[in-house]
Amino acid sequence: MLLTQQQNMDPKELAWRRWVLQSGRLWADVSGIISKINIQIIDDDHKRFTQYALDLNLIIQALSNRDVSFYNLHRGEEIFENLIEYAEIHFGHEQQIMKEMETPLMAMHMGQHAKFQEMIDNYYKDFKRGRLQMVSGLKLSILDWWVNHINVTDYKTFVLGKKDNKDQEK
Numbered sequence: 001m002l003l004t005q006q007q008n009m010d011p012k013e014l015a016w017r018r019w020v021l022q023s024g025r026l027w028a029d030v031s032g033i034i035s036k037i038n039i040q041i042i043d044d045d046h047k048r049f050t051q052y053a054l055d056l057n058l059i060i061q062a063l064s065n066r067d068v069s070f071y072n073l074h075r076g077e078e079i080f081e082n083l084i085e086y087a088e089i090h091f092g093h094e095q096q097i098m099k100e101m102e103t104p105l106m107a108m109h110m111g112q113h114a115k116f117q118e119m120i121d122n123y124y125k126d127f128k129r130g131r132l133q134m135v136s137g138l139k140l141s142i143l144d145w146w147v148n149h150i151n152v153t154d155y156k157t158f159v160l161g162k163k164d165n166k167d168q169e170k
């Protein structure tokens with residue numbers, strides 16, 4: 001579980017964050033544990049994609065409770081398509097901003113995005129093949145990766161990185 005990899009986190013805080021991610025339904029439920037980047041387009045993307053990931057969790061929950069209706073299957077497909085499409089758009093936005101910032105973290109950061117895209121593509125393939133049991137195991141992994149990436153890598157690149165650039169200008 002990615003969240004457990006965050007260093008120096010108090011166990012109570014960690015337990016709280018995991019509970020929030022597991023129980024959240026709406027952006028408002030989870031927004032308190034997601035770092036703000038203070039670049040409007042990025043924060044807007046984060047909000048939108050987080051809601052898709054929460055929607056997917058609900059569908060996976062329903063499917064793993066054996067509520068395998070066509071509605072849930074179609075809804076799951078629709079959400080996966082949104083996730084894949086929006087990840088591409090969002091990562092494009094970040095790439096553009098990283099180029100403008102000339103950040104040394106760009107290659108590492110883009111590598112993480114590529115891995116994540118591969119992960120969602122594979123989950124979607126499994127989902128389409130009807131491997132619901134396997135899919136039920138992913139309930140948290142997309143949201144977990146996503147939140148961890150924002151709080152660690154996006155934060156380091158866009159918030160701390162901006163400060164570093166300012167310090168260099170002095």
Ligand SMILES: [Fe+2]
Binds near residue numbers: 042046090094154
């Ligand atoms: Fe991001």
Ligand SMILES: [Fe+2]
Binds near residue numbers: 094109149153154
């Ligand atoms: Fe990112």
